[in-house]
Amino acid sequence: MIASVPHAHGYSDSRGILSARRAIVSRYEQEPGFPHVDPDHVYLGNGVSELITMTMQALLDEGDEVLIPAPDYPLWTAMTSLGGGTPVHYLCDESREWQPDLEDIRSKVTPRTKAIVVINPNNPTGAVYSREILEGIADIAREHSLLLLSDEIYDRILFDDAVHIPMATVAPDLLCLTFNGLSKTYRVAGYRSGWLVITGPQDHAEGFLQGINLLASTRLCPNVPAQFAVQAALSGVQSINGLIAPSGRLHEQRDAAWKGLEAIPGVSCVLPRGALYAFPRFDPEVYEIPDDAAFVRDFLVAEHVLLVQGSGFNWPATDHVRIVTLPEARVISDAIERLGNFLASWRP
Numbered sequence: 001m002i003a004s005v006p007h008a009h010g011y012s013d014s015r016g017i018l019s020a021r022r023a024i025v026s027r028y029e030q031e032p033g034f035p036h037v038d039p040d041h042v043y044l045g046n047g048v049s050e051l052i053t054m055t056m057q058a059l060l061d062e063g064d065e066v067l068i069p070a071p072d073y074p075l076w077t078a079m080t081s082l083g084g085g086t087p088v089h090y091l092c093d094e095s096r097e098w099q100p101d102l103e104d105i106r107s108k109v110t111p112r113t114k115a116i117v118v119i120n121p122n123n124p125t126g127a128v129y130s131r132e133i134l135e136g137i138a139d140i141a142r143e144h145s146l147l148l149l150s151d152e153i154y155d156r157i158l159f160d161d162a163v164h165i166p167m168a169t170v171a172p173d174l175l176c177l178t179f180n181g182l183s184k185t186y187r188v189a190g191y192r193s194g195w196l197v198i199t200g201p202q203d204h205a206e207g208f209l210q211g212i213n214l215l216a217s218t219r220l221c222p223n224v225p226a227q228f229a230v231q232a233a234l235s236g237v238q239s240i241n242g243l244i245a246p247s248g249r250l251h252e253q254r255d256a257a258w259k260g261l262e263a264i265p266g267v268s269c270v271l272p273r274g275a276l277y278a279f280p281r282f283d284p285e286v287y288e289i290p291d292d293a294a295f296v297r298d299f300l301v302a303e304h305v306l307l308v309q310g311s312g313f314n315w316p317a318t319d320h321v322r323i324v325t326l327p328e329a330r331v332i333s334d335a336i337e338r339l340g341n342f343l344a345s346w347r348p
């Protein structure tokens with residue numbers, strides 16, 4: 001990126017520079033079963049965040065519904081509302097390693113439903129979805145002619161024997177938008193560099209796709225120096241592999257968080273199989289937490305450790321928090337020990 005700065009002063013093609021879009025096409029060519037991608041159907045963005053915003057603005061009319069997981073990555077819910085749509089949350093099942101509940105999704109489809117959002121690997125639960133569940137979601141989309149929106153920004157952050165299956169590979173016959181970027185796998189979140197890849201039949205969605213194109217043009221282009229990092233990142237050494245290996249830092253931190261949480265009486269946590277988070281549950285029989293935001297604030301003030309309340313991820317109860325597993329293992333262990341001590345004496 002530094003070497004490219006002298007050539008990156010001007011605006012670029014509104015979809016992004018061709019060399020980066022081609023590098024993204026080759027990346028997906030190496031993904032077994034991924035449908036053909038045309039470089040014209042790749043859009044670069046100032047992070048996945050901007051591309052989510054553009055997608056929702058292009059897609060939604062007043063009152064259109066979008067199925068979004070609960071817990072969710074809340075930008076999806078916010079951008080659905082801002083785009084004039086109505087977010088409808090489907091449940092992910094904690095007793096089944098946080099896999100989406102297919103029956104719940106099916107029961108929430110209405111004539112106004114336009115799309116299903118899938119976040120895999122998941123923020124905040126760390127779940128990595130099975131082929132069976134992804135096929136089940138594709139079946140529902142097929143039956144009701146729904147668009148698939150698949151946020152796969154953690155697809156290379158996997159632990160143990162977890163395997164990521166891209167949504168587009170189980171739904172090559174459906175219109176599917178796959179979102180990814182440099183923020184997590186290449187740890188350059190501040191560069192603001194993401195991409196959107198459109199696969200499947202497009203004839204029936206001309207207006208929507210023209211909308212994306214128009215919105216891409218109205219922002220002129222994504223920031224250009226960061227676009228030059230894409231090809232280098234995708235074709236260079238994949239340093240994430242060392243971090244997620246059993247002796248790697250991210251793996252050790254995930255283990256430290258999970259072990260520490262499981263050791264606290266009345267706290268349980270599904271082992272995160274991917275991403276950078278843990279989403280533990282506080283047994284309501286043991287801990288009475290009527291307001292999870294108040295709990296998080298009190299813990300911050302008392303122990304100087306910041307969690308995020310589960311309700312911040314549109315989780316319908318007040319019995320979860322999210323932990324980011326990015327600090328060093330000893331820092332995570334210390335913070336979780338403090339959480340255990342705090343819980344033992346906290347009263348609402």
Ligand SMILES: Cc1ncc(COP(=O)(O)O)c(C=O)c1O
Binds near residue numbers: 049189
């Ligand atoms: C599931 C998910 N999608 C998207 C993003 C945002 O990504 P970007 O930095 O590319 O905007 C995040 C960031 O935390 C995320 O967790």
